[in-house]
Amino acid sequence: MDGDTSKDLSTGVALPPPDDEFVSEKELESWTNTILPGQYDSYEGVIIDHRSLPSDASVFKKYLIASIAQWKKERKHGIWLKLPIENVKLVEAAVAAGFGYHHAEPAYLMLTLWLPDGPCTLPPNASHQVGVGAFVLNDKNEILAVQEKNGPLKGTGVWKMPTGLTNQGEDIFDGAIREVKEETGVDARFVEVVGFRQGHQCQFDKSDLFFLCILRPTSTEIVAQESEIAAAKWMPLSEFKAQPIFDTRPTMKKMLEVCLARVEGKYQGFAYEDIHPDSLNSNSYFYYNQVDFFGSQQQSIFRAKDGERSCRRVVT
Amino acid sequence: MDGDTSKDLSTGVALPPPDDEFVSEKELESWTNTILPGQYDSYEGVIIDHRSLPSDASVFKKYLIASIAQWKKERKHGIWLKLPIENVKLVEAAVAAGFGYHHAEPAYLMLTLWLPDGPCTLPPNASHQVGVGAFVLNDKNEILAVQEKNGPLKGTGVWKMPTGLTNQGEDIFDGAIREVKEETGVDARFVEVVGFRQGHQCQFDKSDLFFLCILRPTSTEIVAQESEIAAAKWMPLSEFKAQPIFDTRPTMKKMLEVCLARVEGKYQGFAYEDIHPDSLNSNSYFYYNQVDFFGSQQQSIFRAKDGERSCRRVVT
The missing domain is CATH 3.90.79.10 (Nucleoside Triphosphate Pyrophosphohydrolase)
Structure with missing residues (x-):
């Protein structure tokens, strides 16, 4: 990890740097069966199924890295990750993978990741x-x-x-x-x-x-x-x-x-x-x-x- | 940690159990200088100063436990903890200490803890x-x-x-x-x-x-x-x-x-x-x-x- 910070285009908020720990092509290939289950929405987005998340943070991290690589290939836009508060141990790994906070309710934290280069067009939370x-x-x-x-x-x-x-x-x-x-x-x-x-x-x-x-x-x-x-x-x-x-x-x-x-x-x-x-x-x-x-x-x-x-x- | 879950009275949401790891009276006493800085509000609440948080999660946990003990003695009501996304490493410790999610924006996650026995009267997020x-x-x-x-x-x-x-x-x-x-x-x-x-x-x-x-x-x-x-x-x-x-x-x-x-x-x-x-x-x-x-x-x-x-x- 270095000190770089990226910028969420939708908000101008400085995000912590994605975890750039080296992952070899070979290692990534070995994770091809670790794509997180989810649904595609009608806006080229992916809604990750939060009922099927691994409970271990390091396993979850592997899944995330492999899944994001796959969704980038598929030219997906917004990725939605709802983490119930019971899964609080996974929040840090999600942020390290580039996710940002979208909104939270007492039962869960919603994180999002915008994959295209253009500005984020995900809908905002209640105002x-x-x-x-x-x-x-x-x-x-x-x-x-x-x-x-x-x-x-x-x-x-x-x-x-x-x-x-x-x-x-x-x-x-x-x-x-x-x-x-x-x-x-x-x-x-x-x-x-x-x-x-x-x-x-x-x-x-x-x-x-x-x-x-x-x-x-x-x-x-x-x-x-x-x-x-x-x-x-x-x-x-x-x-x-x-x-x-x-x-x-x-x-x-x-x-x-x-x-x-x-x-x-x-x-x-x-x-x-x-x-x-x-x-x-x-x-x-x-x-x-x-x-x-x-x-x-x-x-x-x-x-x-x-x-x-x-x-x-x-x-x- | 055992398998008990507590219930947030304001929402009925099942929260993960507070971390009940044993802390001796003596150990707690030695932390008396580790009360988190913050402001008291006009509703018997405490707003923790998020600019002065320790960056290490285990140190933060000690501060939290000592602070909560102190605020309970002072009969405080609601505790507000705003964690900038840069402090994502501290989220797990806060939830382990009994905090729940209140709301989130791209720049931060707001957590709250209600100390009295009665129902939580903290204001809700935008609806x-x-x-x-x-x-x-x-x-x-x-x-x-x-x-x-x-x-x-x-x-x-x-x-x-x-x-x-x-x-x-x-x-x-x-x-x-x-x-x-x-x-x-x-x-x-x-x-x-x-x-x-x-x-x-x-x-x-x-x-x-x-x-x-x-x-x-x-x-x-x-x-x-x-x-x-x-x-x-x-x-x-x-x-x-x-x-x-x-x-x-x-x-x-x-x-x-x-x-x-x-x-x-x-x-x-x-x-x-x-x-x-x-x-x-x-x-x-x-x-x-x-x-x-x-x-x-x-x-x-x-x-x-x-x-x-x-x-x-x-x-x-």
């Missing part, structure tokens, strides 16, 4: 976290407000709407309903997304999409979440609006104003529709301006019946 | 990829349409609108403009997001948000992208709409209908506003129904002037 905020107003013109135990507003006395990140695989409307329930104990139905904010360089340098949602409560009793919420209450809207925080935070102010316009029936957001599976997506929801689309009158959230316009279903 | 589709109509009622070289519509003869994933850190409006330019060579200005679809279990089991955008062309000449696009052209809207694909794909059909309603001035989507930095976000855009909010008339995309309503700026 965004998705958060929700819930504006929940009851029939007495009281808003469901919380004070945070942690985070930047901790200890400031500021009352805010419940917010949180969606879980992996969770829909925006479900995430908003769940966060309200978790933080305050209140049940609610989803009405609309009235706006969304995109920001960058958030947690782990990833981006953030925050969906501002209108919900209607279907229960009243409050049970504040112990771990995250310092206090929760139904608060007169006039009192909530009068908080000085809105004078210094243009985003919070605009979001409040949009919610108020929606409540007053002067504004329309996006409700969701359950699109029946088509051949591309097994399960997805489309959010759009259904009042404009279907030509109905704009409605106050107080007049809308439960479930109305919050979810349509396309029948084909 | 979504973000895509854009661009409905670009010119003054002759022609839509900018492409045929794909790869993907599920390859070879089907179907003409579709340009689509693609946003890049890391890229805004939705910029992503839509870039994809149109890259795939067809046409310059365009962004008008609105008219709807969005959320789906799950897409690439690497992550979720997907697809933003349907209206754009107006500011140039006419087409130069199709060689690598991804089989053909690109300005296509009469009537011909585009008449394609049989819309009869079998309810999502594509609904998206087309929403775009047409917007073009005809019967529909309003979300334009974006540049929200001046407040103390929470250094740079972010808020997308909402500005025509409803500002009480203007709905406008045909043909009548809107360049830049009008596609971006407002909040002055505080």
Whole structure:
């Protein structure tokens, strides 16, 4: 090994040098039966079968060197190597063979190797976290407000709407309903997304999409979440609006104003529709301006019946 | 090491057993100067300083064992260990000490260890990829349409609108403009997001948000992208709409209908506003129904002037 480093064309990241320990042609030939099992994908790629990996790192290294030589001959492009965390002993050999990190989840580390000379065109990993905020107003013109135990507003006395990140695989409307329930104990139905904010360089340098949602409560009793919420209450809207925080935070102010316009029936957001599976997506929801689309009158959230316009279903 | 496996409470994933090699109290005491340097965060966590790690795996292991013992005494919660890919030799020791994978980027692998008995509350990694589709109509009622070289519509003869994933850190409006330019060579200005679809279990089991955008062309000449696009052209809207694909794909059909309603001035989507930095976000855009909010008339995309309503700026 010398001190040279190569450069991943896709990212500009300096990688450690591939292990250049001498392997003779003869030795390489003797490994011809050591091509790692895998599948070819439709992009000239190879997906190595991680269920059939040798458990010994030095054996794995031989397999890797022989396999890469073979795939280069076959003019393959991207090689995908998923190493379950149980196979952690193999990670070092993979990096020594030229593989780089692609992404990781608790159960595995995904490594990739790009063989052609041109720039790497492998798809990147997920880029965004998705958060929700819930504006929940009851029939007495009281808003469901919380004070945070942690985070930047901790200890400031500021009352805010419940917010949180969606879980992996969770829909925006479900995430908003769940966060309200978790933080305050209140049940609610989803009405609309009235706006969304995109920001960058958030947690782990990833981006953030925050969906501002209108919900209607279907229960009243409050049970504040112990771990995250310092206090929760139904608060007169006039009192909530009068908080000085809105004078210094243009985003919070605009979001409040949009919610108020929606409540007053002067504004329309996006409700969701359950699109029946088509051949591309097994399960997805489309959010759009259904009042404009279907030509109905704009409605106050107080007049809308439960479930109305919050979810349509396309029948084909 | 025995065959026991522990379970990461946050994910339910079976982890390999921590290395239970015997370390005597005396030996541990002799390592008291081997606490890894790091910072305490505001959530009772420790962020290990990855710039000061020993390069030798066995030395690193001693540091880890001593450090974990110390942090347990201090009742710390989550331990964050970022290992640059240059430190790949240390990954195995970290997993042996009980760390699990959190996420990875090409330059590093992030590992975490949760010390308390309760469930892990460390924030998860990014959950979504973000895509854009661009409905670009010119003054002759022609839509900018492409045929794909790869993907599920390859070879089907179907003409579709340009689509693609946003890049890391890229805004939705910029992503839509870039994809149109890259795939067809046409310059365009962004008008609105008219709807969005959320789906799950897409690439690497992550979720997907697809933003349907209206754009107006500011140039006419087409130069199709060689690598991804089989053909690109300005296509009469009537011909585009008449394609049989819309009869079998309810999502594509609904998206087309929403775009047409917007073009005809019967529909309003979300334009974006540049929200001046407040103390929470250094740079972010808020997308909402500005025509409803500002009480203007709905406008045909043909009548809107360049830049009008596609971006407002909040002055505080």
